[in-house]
Amino acid sequence: MFPTMTPTPDTAALTAEGLTPTGEGRVLLIACGALAREILDLKARNGWHHLDLACLPAILHNHPERITDAVREAVHKHRGTYDQIYVVYADCGTGGLLEAACAEMGIEMVAGPHCYAFFDGIDSFEARGEVTSFFLTDFLVRQFDAFVWKPLGLDRHPDLRDMYFGNYETLVYLAQTDDAALTAKAKTQADRLGLRFExxxxxxxxxxxxxxxxxSRG
Known part of the structure; x- marks a missing residue:
């Protein structure tokens, strides 16, 4: 069964600002803002009231060199308030630095190269080896312009599209929800990039x- 989303903070705010924890609960999840909707929905559906959520700005994915220090700072900021802290990031382009920092701090994190890998299933993602696929999740479909189109300058220089995406063949939309509007929007982005859609x-x-x-450990 696939989820029905619960009300969450504004998507643009999650991109630029992240999410401040409520201060309630015994266990803190430090996550990427791109995962806030999914985590909050899972909390609500499962009654995980002992879990609190802090999100770093999702736009850090465009600057992976900043993620490790931002996570480290968040852990140190909140460590005295919670019984346990977990990091809901995959490697996300940090080249192993985030994993090393979490190990140093004694903090568990999610395994995998990127968030779309654990949505797809780490084993399945690695087995497919889709090096010519460009991936979007629900969040990235909603924030395509903020994450892809504008940062790459395609809003000003659309002629650069083939330089950036010429080696890709397919845009793969890994859908967390069965949402016809998001599917249509994802297909539009594939058309904009000149890629097949899946x-x-x-x-x-x-x-x-x-x-x-x-x-279950909390």
Whole structure:
């Protein structure tokens, strides 16, 4: 069964600002703002009231060299307030630095190269080896212009599209929700990039499995 989303903070705010924890609960999840909707929905559906959520700005994905220090700072800021802290990031382009920092701090994090890998399932993602695919999740479909089109300058220089995406063949939309409007928007982005379109209804994949494990320990 696939999820029905619960009300969440504004998507643009999650991109630029992240999410401040409520201060309630015994366990803190430090996550990317791109995962806030999914995590909050899982919390609500499963009654994980002992889990609190802090999100870093999702736009950090465009600057992966900043993610490790931002996570480290968040852990140090909140460590005295919670019994346990977990990091809901994959490697996300940090080249192993985030994993090393979490190990140094004694903090568990989600395994995998990127968030779309654990939505798809780490084993399935690695087995496919889709090096010519460009991936979007629900969040990235909503924030395509903020994450892709404008940062690459395609709003000003659309002629650069083939330089950036010439080696890709397919845009793969890994859908967390069965939403016709988001599917149509994802197809539009594939057309804009000149790529074939594929949609996979993944639900929350390994993200849900990992959060279930952590919630059970709290």
């Amino acid at each position: 949609r996979r209804l993944t639900g929350y994949g390994d993200l849900e499995t990992r959060l279930q494990d952590w919630a």
